[in-house]
Amino acid sequence: MAETNIRTGMEQTRNNILYQMDGIQRISDTLFGSLAFQQAIQKKGDPLDIYWTMLDEIIPQMTAPLQLSGNDIRLMLYTLNSDLSIVRGDNLAEPIAQNDYYILPFGEISHSEWFRSLQATERDNIWLQIDTDSKLGNISHFRRLVSYADYKTEIGYVRITVSLEDLLGDFVAFPLEEGITLRLVDRSTGISLYHRGMAEQNASREAYLSLLEEIPGTDFVIETLVPNSYLSKDAGRLQRIIITVCAISFVVMAFIGYIVARLSGRRMSRIVSLVRSFQEGNFLKRIQFSGNDEFVQIADAFNVMASSIQKLIDSVYIEGIQKKQAELEALQAQINPHFLYNTLSTIGSLANLGETDKVTEMVQGLSRFYRLTLNQGRVCIELEKELEQVTTYLAIQRVKYADTFTVHVDVEPDILQVPVIKLILQPFVENVFKHAWFGDSIAILIKACRIGDLIELKVIDNGIGMNPHTVERLLNNSRQEGGYGVKNVDERIKLLYGDPYGIQIASIYGGGTTVRILLPAGHQDGQGGEPRQ
Structure with missing residues (x-):
């Protein structure tokens, strides 16, 4: 000290x-x-x-x-x-x-x-x-x-x-009156440049504790000579301090023993509580004890057991999720060839007729359509991109049908950035051209709005319409003529978002058809992630 x-x-x-x-x-x-x-x-x-x-x-x-x-x-x-x-x-x-x-x-x-x-x-x-x-x-x-x-x-x-x-500087930190001596020594010559204190220049080093402090960048060193009498004068006071510290330590140890007993009881209560939570089926609860005693080993064993059980549960759950994801991707893959076959057939017909400009325009439109469809492998895209995809499809159809159809789009601006499952509008627009057209022209209305925590999409046409029996078969039978895309979209929506969401169709024979698509407004799975349960 x-x-x-x-x-x-x-x-x-x-x-x-x-x-x-x-x-x-x-x-x-x-x-x-x-x-x-x-x-x-x-x-x-x-x-x-x-x-x-x-x-x-x-x-x-x-x-x-x-x-x-x-x-x-x-x-x-x-x-x-x-x-x-x-x-x-x-x-x-x-x-x-x-x-x-x-x-x-x-x-x-x-x-x-x-x-x-x-x-x-x-x-x-x-x-x-x-x-x-x-x-x-x-x-x-x-x-x-x-x-x-x-x-x-x-x-x-x-x-x-x-x-x-x-x-x-001053010498407040040096009790010179206690016999301590301060020197400034030039190491290159061994000469003492400054001396202050009671020790003589040639004092015996055996009677002193010599402490040295070098001064960086110079040959000078500060030397302090501390007499042994100064070092030992506080031995009696130190002895009393040690006895006092030992007595206090005894009291503290007794108190610590009492605290340890209390803590042990609490640890046992927590372990019992953990076992009861396991009995109730809660395997997420864990206990963390510090130290390396028996309680820590028991708690670690219970934690390992709970983790193993939870991993098994998660494994079964993830397998189910992966199965649904595979089903979703399979349904997604069915849409693209179906549309591709129809478009290539039209391109072939135009080529036979020598309509090279129209062929070029349709091929470019097809390229843009599939660029949006691929979406870097993601399941969901922004509603704005989905509408752009439908617009691209309509541009392709306009090459074939010229100005015999009109399209109106009514979308609330604040939902354009909401992510939705891709390729849910195009199949219904395609069905308008395939099954609803019965006159010289047809009109299509695409609407999108927010209703509470839902996103409502509608595809409305003034085509020939359907009777209730035909609508029911479209929604329940994927092999029904004209229902291929309807069933596909409905299944993909339910796989990704759940059963409360999907397709509703209202139609009057001779009076047109309305397809209503309900999606959750808060779903953020835009990276092709796992379906939400």
């Missing part, structure tokens, strides 16, 4: 250092990447022009980041331009009292040992302690400035100095 607390504080310190370093790095990047700043520090010529350049370009760019910084920092520019004015502020040997800046000649560092070492190792854009930094508890970020003209010519150096205490 003590180690976790200390490590949390070290992570906070590391994050604070990274935040402060990133801010100073941005200041350095701004000066390094400013073309105007580079041109200004390389300016030569008239002293007055250089003076105004100092005021307008160099000093504003150096003072702006100082004003935005949250900590006191010292910014120094070492210039190789001998014409540039030198700006000296406070004594560099004094601590950083406030944000200040300096413009110094390169000669002040050119002969220093630390600078020659950097040149020898070609290190740049780094953090290190130089000059009086170690004495004052500071650390500096040092960077070389190069000309944008060739990216090689050195034009100066930037040094940004900050107090290590500002860099590390």
Whole structure:
């Protein structure tokens, strides 16, 4: 626990250092990447022009980041331009009292040992302690400035100095009064850059727990020395806590035992309820228990048994559905050849008579008709498509009968998108031409409307009509002359939608015939799915 607390504080310190370093790095990047700043520090010529350049370009760019910084920092520019004015502020040997800046000649560092070492190792854009930094508890970020003209010519150096205490932040998370010591160590040299706490620099590591936190992107590491006395001082308090926790645990376990007994009784009641539901024929009910006890095994066994029984029931049901589907598809398949034979016969007659234009028109109409009929293998199509199919059929017949018949369509617009079983109108329109025509012309009316939750379709003609006995034979005998399509459509509707729906025929001999088709308005099986029971 003590180690976790200390490590949390070290992570906070590391994050604070990274935040402060990133801010100073941005200041350095701004000066390094400013073309105007580079041109200004390389300016030569008239002293007055250089003076105004100092005021307008160099000093504003150096003072702006100082004003935005949250900590006191010292910014120094070492210039190789001998014409540039030198700006000296406070004594560099004094601590950083406030944000200040300096413009110094390169000669002040050119002969220093630390600078020659950097040149020898070609290190740049780094953090290190130089000059009086170690004495004052500071650390500096040092960077070389190069000309944008060739990216090689050195034009100066930037040094940004900050107090290590500002860099590390506060030490609230570190109980330093308990003997904990915080250090900032440079791993490349092994030198302790900062030390705060009671332990001596050369303190024995055996008396302390040493915790390390690396600072990414640098050679620095935060080291915390925690004395063993601090780690063991709370042992008595921890012992009392353990005894209290054990006592509470005993009470909790007793309570849990009582709850488990209650839950076991409830589980048994649920299993009994499941068995009773099986007796009543409800095999959809399941029980889900968590855990791995006997109740779970009993429940799983009952669930498996119920699933097996339900699968058997579903299998029998699906077989029945598939049988009805096969019957529906067989009836559907009967319609297309029946119409095809009649149309091809007419096309053959026209061809013998040399009516090539009419033959072409009928073949094109036949192609459109079967494109709509196929419907990608679907059982149902939208009512609008069914009407388009009838219109295509009538276009084919108009080639044969010319203008000897008239057709009127009266459909409510809001039901055009309702799905209906396909090829239920065309057989009745075809029967008008085959069996109802007795004069020079005939009229056909196709109506569609919504009645409550039903869709009512009507095919009305003013043909010869039928007597009641003939109507009854049409609906009950699929082999009756002229009743092939009637019985077929009626059976397909009942297979798909159920017995309440189908065909009704009203006819008066000599007065015309009305075929009424009733369908459910809410049926959505437009993909050739299973018939609804």
